[in-house]
Amino acid sequence: MDALLSLPIMIKQSTYKESYMSDEIKINKIDQKRFTALVGPSRTPYAAFVSKEVDWYCNKDESVLGVILLDFDDEYGWVTMGRDEIGRYRGFDVGSCIENQEEAAKQLLGKMQEITRTGQSVFPQGDKGKALDLFNIIVTEEKLHPFFKRLCEEPSFSSAKGIIGEMMPHYTDIDGNFVDQFQSAGFDARLWELYLNAYFIEEDFEFDRSHYAPDFNLNKYGQKICIEATIVGRQKPMTEDEARVFGEPLTKEQILEKALDEMPIRFGSPLYTKLKKEYWKHKHVEGNPLVIAIADFHDKQSMLWSSTSLPNYLYGVRHDSHFDESGKLVIDPIVIERHKHEKKEIPSGYFFQKDAENISAVIFSNSGTISKFNRMGKQAGFGASNVILIRTGFHHDHDENAALPKTFSHRVTGESNESWGEGMSMFHNPNALHPVHAGLFPSIAHHYFRDGQIVSYLPDFYPYSSTTNIINVVDDKK
Structure with missing residues (x-):
């Protein structure tokens, strides 16, 4: 789980960007994290079989993106991308069969500058x-979820808001009530779905959005x-105070007691x-693996121990x-008969x-929280x-x-x-x-039950729990 703490502090910061300028049209080199956050599922998963991305670029307002590719013939190419009428980045111009990366970059940057000049x-x-x-409020004030309000209004969560906003042009609302529920009592459940959606994109799955249930119908390597x-939901709605107060942590004895039977x-x-x-x-499910993905939102800090x-x-x-x-x-494995x-x-x-x-199987993560989106947004360059x-x-x-x-x-x-x-x-x-x-699912932990014991295969870095402290920098002149 990711707990939250917001403090004012005075710190001087500096930033650096590599850029290329010609005729006053500046093209910036960006990293893969930023590019990935912007293009989202516009990438075709199968493209990785024929080419590798090696460099990424954008113009000043990110209206035009560019990527240099190395294909399986050891030749270079490039693609320019811009937003379509829905707001998704889409490829609209390509170059191919280029002998070296320098020439590919020269062609790409020239094309991006040419397009930028057109406005x-x-x-x-x-x-x-x-x-x-998601952020055009359609529910009444009294129905707004406290964390949705914080996400909308506070600079502390501007990184999360930025990366979530980039996901929306690609997200399909099968049920027709995603926005309403995200803004109100369904915030936790919908955030969990949005997190899962981001993970499945990262894992290169293709989505079939033609069915309303189950929530995700995925394809990869011919497997559906x-x-x-x-x-695990809350028994009563979260209040404004609960959304802001960290609360007293449970003792080791309290955690042990809750973990045995209550949880x-x-x-x-x-x-x-x-x-x-x-x-x-269901016909579209029959004969295929069916997985339940669950997260615990039943109480503050519960993900730290549940x-x-x-x-x-x-x-x-x-x-x-x-x-x-x-x-x-x-x-030593100990058999459990019942929970009371x-x-x-x-x-x-x-x-x-x-x-x-x-x-x-059952999928679980204790990281599908607003803090996860905040961190992923921050490392991709979103937010204050x-x-x-x-x-x-x-x-x-x-x-x-x-x-x-x-x-x-x-x-x-x-x-x-x-x-x-991760996690x-x-x-x-x-x-x-x-x-x-x-x-x-190569990037996550896998657990099996063999000979009466749970056997786990974990990634090199596998976090059990974490907290994310938020520090708001203030100007000492103000």
């Missing part, structure tokens, strides 16, 4: 429709995967509800550890319940320059004898390389009728 900023492609406008999104029951409710929907009976409860519930087992006489770490909290009691082992064999983000947290220690995670801390800048998939996990169903191939 053209929209490059029609003949498409109809318009982009979703259907994914339904859900959350498995909380996870179990939406997961069981999705199981009863029987999506696998994640271990999910695999315990899914597999009906938890783990204790101890060191043997030689100092080697030993993991207050008046509610449920069986453990979601993957072993009736009809659960139709659920191929006087807002500083500092991320701190815990990540996995790959030492096989390590019983505790490592700590990390860094300032989020253009040099950061966080991905949308995401896929828990595979050992009884799945249609298993998911881990190679379709």
Whole structure:
């Protein structure tokens, strides 16, 4: 999870951009993160099979973008891109069969300067429709979600607002109520869907938007995967004060108590509800892997500690550890039969319940929050320059004898390389009728249940939790 803290501080900052100028038309060289955030899914996933992007450029107002490509014949090419009538960047001019990168750059920069001189900023492609406008308020003041208001109004979240705004020309609202819900009581659920959408684009999936359910119908390498999104929601609406106050952290004893039974029951409710929907009976789902993607928004800071409860519930087992006489770490699986909290009691082992064999896996992340969008936006160059983000947290220690995670801390800048998939996990169903191939999701953690124990394969950097502190820089002359 990403907690938030906003403070005023006085710091001097400087920025640097590499640029090229001819006849007073300046073309800037930008990094891949910025280019990717702007073009979004305009990229064709299969383009990577025939060419590699090597350099990226924009004019002053980013009305024209350019990219240099190296193809499989070791020849260079280039593509210019501009916004279509919906607001999506689309390719409209190309160069190819160029012997070296320098000549490709010369041609591309010349073309971008030529186009910029015309003053053209929209490059029609003949498409109809318009982009979703998340920030044009359509609900009443009393219905506005507190975090949506902060996202709209506060410079602290301008990086998140900027990158979300660039996603909207590409986003398809199947249900027709995305904007309404994003602005009001459905903010958490819709933000989770937007996060998943960004991750699936990053993972080079193609989208089939012709079906209203499940939420995502994806294709990759000829394999179709259907994914339904859900959350552990709040029992009552968040107040303005709750959106601003960090709150007292739970003690270790309180976390342990909640993790054993309360959280498995909380996870179990939406997961069981999705199981009863029987999506696998839809013709477009039948015979393909069906995955449920879940996140926990039930309380402030809950993502900092609730994640271990999910695999315990899914597999009906938890783990204790101890060191043997030689100092080697030993993991002991303990079977869980049931979870009981207050008046509610449920069986453990979601993957072993009736009809659960139709659920191929469960995806989970505790990072699908507004802070994630803020960091991804900041490293891509969006937002107010006087807002500083500092991320701190815990990540996995790959030492096989390590019983505790490592700590990390860094300032989020253009040099950061966080991905949308960072911190995401896929828990595979050992009884799945249609298993998911881990190679379709190469950037995330994968967990399996083998011989009564959970076996995990984690990326080199795998954060368990983090907080994002927001520092607002103020001018000492004002």
